[in-house]
Amino acid sequence: MAQLEIVRGDATSPQGKGVKIIAHVCNDLGGWGKGFVSALSRRWAEPEAAYRRWHRERAHNDFGLGAVQFVQVDRYVWVANMIGQRGMRRGSKGVPVRYEAIATALGTVAGRAEELGASVHMPKIGCGLAQGRWERVRPLIEERVVRRGVAVTVYERDG
Template structure:
């Protein structure tokens, strides 16, 4: 089985040949404005615009759904709804929804295979969503790696 390749650098600037999908986690309330999405918006306007349109149309805008937006000839951005709201609730429940992330990554695996694309991401779900990488990593193994998709995880310096 493939393993995750860890790189130092910027996930919005993937360093491999061929088609690339940059993936990240979005919330289910239409909010875009903090964290990694800002790095995406600094490079391309389309992923944010498409996410906002998707939210307004409400069609399939639910946890576990994905949206693929082409931003360059060989680069796509995948908006994955894997976060419920944006803040930890009064019971201490974090925004991250691991089961939604898993559904998203299963769908992403199919898209990556169709596009013959590698996947590039920061440590998704571990910033504002409050998730733990020890939980996310096995999900990536069960979904993307099991389907022989190349995965690159970037740690921003």
């Protein structure tokens, strides 16, 4: 039975054997540069370049809340750029996190994980700059990914 495990460590260095998908939340404005994406960019150039191209060409693709872009960065590692954040700041519509969009994106990630026979790895998505609450995000991960038989590892940073 698949499970959600929380460990200390770096989600850009996913643990375990086999194919891995690193899932994280991006905003819908094309901005990339703070939070977990900085760690991704220090490790690989491809996820940022692909995200920026995806946003730039959004009139001709599926870029938008709930969409996911998969970028292969290594033979056994993929990055899932999930659009789950409206804008970048708290405003009249509240915090940037969009739980419905994250739920939709997680369903897509689970489907790809099933196709690849992959496990899913992530930081506490939507709970950093997007200002979401883990007690609302965790059940989405359990419902959309773990219940489908896909193992999930969530990484908490040291310090």
